[in-house]
Amino acid sequence: MVELAQNLIDGLGRGSIYALLALGVAVVFGVMHLLNFAHGELITVSGYAAFWALTNGWSWWIVVPLIVVVAVLTSLVIERVAFSRVRGASDFTLLLTSFGVHFVVSAIFLLYVSASVKNFPRPAWTTSSTWSLGPLQIETFDTVVIVVTMLTLLATNLLLQRTMFGLALRAAAADFDTARLMGVRSDTVIRGAFALSGLLAGIAGVFWLMRAGSTTPSAGIDPMLKGVLAALIGGLGSLRGAVLGGFALGLAEVLLRSWLPGSIAGLTEGFVFALIALLFIFRPQGFVAVAHAERV
Template sequence: MIELLQNLIDGLGRGSIYALLALGVAVIFGVMHLLNFAHGELITVGGYAAYAASNQGWSWYVITPLIIVCAVGASLLIERIAFSRVRGASDFTLLLTSFGVHFVVSAIFLLYVSASVKTFSRPRWVTNTYSVGSLNIEVFDTVVIVVTVITLLATTWLLQRTMFGLALRGAAADFDTARLMGVKSDSVIRGAFALSGLLAGIAGVFWLMRSGSTTPSAGIDPMLSGVLAALIGGLGSLRGAVLGGFVLGLAEVLLRSRLPDGIAPLTDGVVFVLIALLFIFRPQGLITVAHAERV
């Protein structure tokens, strides 16, 4: 029982980061029908910013906002340079464009920094734990969960209570109609990329605090987690993306602690197989998004 509770808390901590990443992926998918394989690059950019700042001896109080600003900036820049040129293109083109962006960004770091791992100092409290009864809780997980809840609440407020949120949800439900209703597609799409970058930035801060390092291809893992979580939840559903993130986090932690020793290193592989099974039995993901093809 205690162990399960422990797993639950660990899983929520991990799932929080995935939820933020997945929400960022889902927001972009909503307005552009683009599955963003370059989403993880926002964290890579943040990682190199953290590396540079850390070399200057800056503290995490400065590095944290720096990572977020870099992620938002990179998100907007990528939209301007690449994605704005393929708006309305076929799904095939969109998928490969984001794949291409992923490679260009990581290749730039490969070219101008180096292929080797760059490490930076992590805040001291990241590894601290405290006890509640016989539970061992990481300070880090606590912070992650609290910040994620606040972020999600703020995002909900933004989406439900502001004009931008209404426009974004409208565009996600039916982009063409939203445009006919006078929603400015340019500003909604840019807003969506800014929001997506912001969410990736917050997730990135935690991701980088935990890893304490970055490489040119460091974006692959967060990208995959975000994309899979969004897909588990049901692509196109913002709520589903958050749910998918938590489900993925919990599944990983539970499997890692329950699988027999011989298979434990293959946890990620097992998670993928489970996801594949989920799709076989529930192809539309956890939350169904209604979309009908008119004939």
Template sequence: MTEVLQYVIDGAALGSLYALFALGIGLIFGIMNLINFAHGELVMVGGYVLVFVSAPSTIVRVTLMIVIVIVFALVMERVAFRPVRGARADTLLVTSFAVSFLLQSLAIVLIGALQKSVGILSSLNESFTVGELSIRKLDVFTVAVTAGLLAALVVFLGRTRLGVQMRAAAEDFRMARALGVRANTVIATAFALSGLLAAVAALILVAQTGVVSPTMGLTVVLAAFIATIVGGLGSLTGAVLGGYVLGALTVALQATLPLGYRPYRDAFVFAIVVLVLILRPQGLISSRAVVERV
């Protein structure tokens, strides 16, 4: 029983991280129909900022990192995505792919292919015990921060001017513009938010793994991509749900597959994902926005 609970905690922590990844991708997709493959590189940038910026206090270091990643996201939107806004879906996809590849290559050239180790939030790596359960503080932090960010996002989207406009734009961009919604403001805000999500994901990821490498964004994007597809492209609730489903599935398969099959864990995960998509082509939570706009 203890073991099962322990696996549940493992799954929740991993799922939270995946949900953070997926939200960043889902947010941008909802607004501008773009699967931003370069989202992973925002996480990478966050990781490297933690490597190279040393500040007297962790709070300063982390705040600085978040600010830099958000600025990076805004620049990415301005330089790479604004010129192709409204273009066909494949054009957008190829553009984001190119940005992703460019940033990875840039990191290898400027910093080197060898990964760097980072120490951040090391005090959270201790565990505490509840009964027979041993719970890592970082896992609690991860789940709490994800929940907090989600709640903040819900409030932002539901209660603020930009939030309401953003939801409207996500559903029907053309109509929203006729109603006086500023396209540039809404899209820039979405990118800033995705930058914030990427920065927080970077913090947790780096605290958990201790390493930063030029190709780390790939893992992030792969997880996010699968989570958003499973959850339902264009739905933020779906993205979060997809993240938790993916995390739970990965841990459950790792825990239950016989040794000989464990190397194929990801293949099983993908098989289940495909099955879900056959049964529900729109993902777990279907979004009208996709149906209408694609």
């Protein structure tokens, strides 16, 4: 029982990061129908920024906002350089464009930094500090991740529900052409979606990098895959589904890892993927079905 509770908390902590990543993927998918395989690159670029700053003696207090800012800027630059040129293109083109962005970004780091792992110091409290709640030992890091994620999701919800920008974003996701007829600027709403997506990835990136303590040119693959898969199992196009999908993915990983015998614990990810494949056979539209109307 205690072990299960402990696992649930671990899973929530991990799932929080995935939820933020998935939400960013879903926001962009909503306005552009683009499944962004380059989403993880925001963390790669932020990771190198963090590496540079920390090895130059900056404190984590400054590096945290730096990571977020770099992620937002990178997201906007990628939109400007690549995605703005393929707006309205076929799914095939959009998917391969984002795949191409992923490769160009990682290749640039390969070219100008190196293929090797760059390590940087992690804040002490992320590794050792815990607090107890009855019989439970809860990591301070997990606590911070969960609290910050909840606050971020709350703020994002307020942004989407209460502001004109949020309203425009939701309208554009539902019917892009009609939103433009109402005066919603396509540039504003798409760039806004990329900025929001970058912001969410930046917050997720802070935790991701604090936990990893290193970066490589291909560091973005893992967060990208988690974000994209979580968005997909939540139901493509649904923001609520994306968050749900993120938490579900985090919990599934942690629970599987604790249940699997040690000899095959290394295959956890493989089992998670297999579970996802099964989910798609039985519920192909994901948790939250979104209607994709087709005019005949």
